[in-house]
Every structure is written in structure tokens, then in C-alpha cells.
Amino acid sequence: MxxxxxxxxxxxxxxxxxxxxxxxxxxxxxxxxxxxxxxxxxxxxxxxxxxxxxxxxxxxxxxxxxxxxxxxxxxxxxxxxxxxxxxxxxxxxxxxxxxxxxxxxxxxxxxxGLFGWRIALLPSNRAQLLKDVRTRDDLRQFSAGQGHDWPDSLILRSNDLPVTTSSSYGSLFRMLSAQRFDYFPRSVIEIWDELEHPRGKLLVADTHVLLHYPTAxxxxxxxxxxxxxxxxxxxxxxxxxxxxxxxxxxxxxxxxLRRADLNQRQIIELHNPLLPDATPLQRPELWFTPTVQRP
CATH class of the missing domain: 3.40.190.10 (Periplasmic binding protein-like II)
Known part of the structure; x- marks a missing residue:
């Protein structure tokens, strides 16, 4: 040595x-x-x-x-x-x-701010699952899928919405197809690419509801x-x-955004308890505001 x-x-x-x-x-x-x-x-x-x-x-x-x-x-x-x-x-x-x-x-x-505007992914054989949803109370009968460490999980739960979680992004698509939960809320600017991915081949985008919570x-x-x-x-x-x-x-x-057809959807507003006070909501040039139906 x-x-x-x-x-x-x-x-x-x-x-x-x-x-x-x-x-x-x-x-x-x-x-x-x-x-x-x-x-x-x-x-x-x-x-x-x-x-x-x-x-x-x-x-x-x-x-x-x-x-x-x-x-x-x-x-x-x-x-x-x-x-x-x-x-x-x-x-x-x-x-x-x-x-x-x-x-x-x-x-x-x-x-x-569009990560706070969410459309549900659904199994293709349950495409009309949310057609009668008009309010947060209506939505509570269904379970959402999310990542276990995503802020979205806490946001949905703080609004008394049932959530099933996974530690893997990819596994959430398999769990949705297997109906381990009912819907997978995805941003309006990411859902279409996900549907074109091989893992999205048995899934569809809901055409009825738009979830919203302020985030960035x-x-x-x-x-x-x-x-x-x-x-x-x-x-x-x-x-x-x-x-x-x-x-x-x-x-x-x-x-x-054109494909999402936002003005034909029923919006359901959720509060976000995780939003920091320093979020620059006073700067309108930083945010996209869709034209949507309000409850």
C-alpha cells in the first residue's frame, strides 16, 4: 500500500x-x-x-x-x-x-399559463364519459390520473376531486387504458402530441369539458x-x-389551440393553493386567455 x-x-x-x-x-x-x-x-x-x-x-x-x-x-x-x-x-x-x-x-x-387549461384524455370506448359534466360536483364522481409528485395532484385533491397517482409518466397512459382511473387531464398544448404517440392509440380527447386553474x-x-x-x-x-x-x-x-376548440367547452374553475404570491398575474402580456363558456 x-x-x-x-x-x-x-x-x-x-x-x-x-x-x-x-x-x-x-x-x-x-x-x-x-x-x-x-x-x-x-x-x-x-x-x-x-x-x-x-x-x-x-x-x-x-x-x-x-x-x-x-x-x-x-x-x-x-x-x-x-x-x-x-x-x-x-x-x-x-x-x-x-x-x-x-x-x-x-x-x-x-x-x-396554458398548463392550467386542461382537457381530459379518455379511453376511446368511453369518449362520452364527461358529456353531462357541468360543475365541479359533477366531476367528483370520476377519478383523475396524475404523477405522484406533480403539483396537479395536490391541486385536484384540494378541490375534492379523486386522484390516482403513479411514479411514472408513461404508466399513466397504460393505467388509463386499463381503467385504473377515469380520465387523465392534460394541457391543451400537450394533449395532441400525446395522442399521436404510440401510447395514445387507444385514447381520445374529451370534447365537452375544460378544466382551469391558474399556474405557470x-x-x-x-x-x-x-x-x-x-x-x-x-x-x-x-x-x-x-x-x-x-x-x-x-x-x-x-x-x-385551434384543434382544442376551446369556445365550445364547458369550463370548470379550480382554485390553486400552490400558486405563489409572486406569480406575475398583473402582466397580461405573459398570459393566454382562451374564449370559453363560463358556468
Missing amino acids: FRMRSPAAWRWFLGFLLLGLQLSQYADASGVIHYPRRGDGDEFRATYALAQLQLALDKAGSPLCLEPSHFSMEQERALVNLARNQRLDVVWSMTSIEREQRLLAVRIPLDK MYFFFSRKRPDLAETVRQGMEIALADGSFERLFQQHFAAS
């Missing part, structure tokens, strides 16, 4: 540690932003957020480039790694009071990286001001 008995050996060892520290610092300044990799077949779910993130970097004049993490990550694992400043530099997710306490949020909603999807950063959060915030503000944010949003979602 090697023992560092001599001063020369100690100098060699300390030099090795210093080199490692320098390499670590170099890696931190390597010009790469790591984001959570999606599982195989789910890469499409990151396309829009990555496009907005790259736009923000470009508008801020940043040379940073984007790279996925080595392994795919479910949402909560990604947020934990981000909070620890380990292996990830950014995550985009729905906001909550708890998430804004442990992470730095750039309070510009990527989704313009933000870019989140470690509290140890306020510089990175500020760079992205500045870039997003520039993109909002020059119209490029809106053009990118429309490019990705205009067709989905």
Missing part, C-alpha cells in the same frame, strides 16, 4: 488535488447548460422549452450551449438534482410555493446559479419585447 511519508509525496498529492479542483472549475465554466434528458420516445416533450431557452440565450448574447443529461430523469429527481446543483443547470416545470422556495424561478411562463411553467435554476437565471430572464424579456417569444409560441401551438 502506498504511504505518503515524504514531503515530495505530499506535494505530489496536493498538486493532484489542485489540478482536480482546477478541472472542476473549468467544467463549471465550460459553456454548457445541462437539462434533463427525456426518456426514449419522449424527446418531443422538450422541443418547445428548449427552443425558448435557446432563444433567450441568443437574445442575451450568451455563448452557452444546451446539452441533455447523461441519463433520463423523472421530474422530481431532476428538481432534486438541480437544487443540489448536481449534473443539471436548468429544469422547466410547473411552479409551486415549495419549488420557488428551494429553486430560482424565472417568472415568465413558457406556456403563457417556468425555467428553474439552482440558487447557486443566480447569474444563469438572470441571463435567461434578460433574454426572455428581450424576446417578449421584440415579439420573437410570441412568434415561437404560435409556431408551436397555434394549430393545437
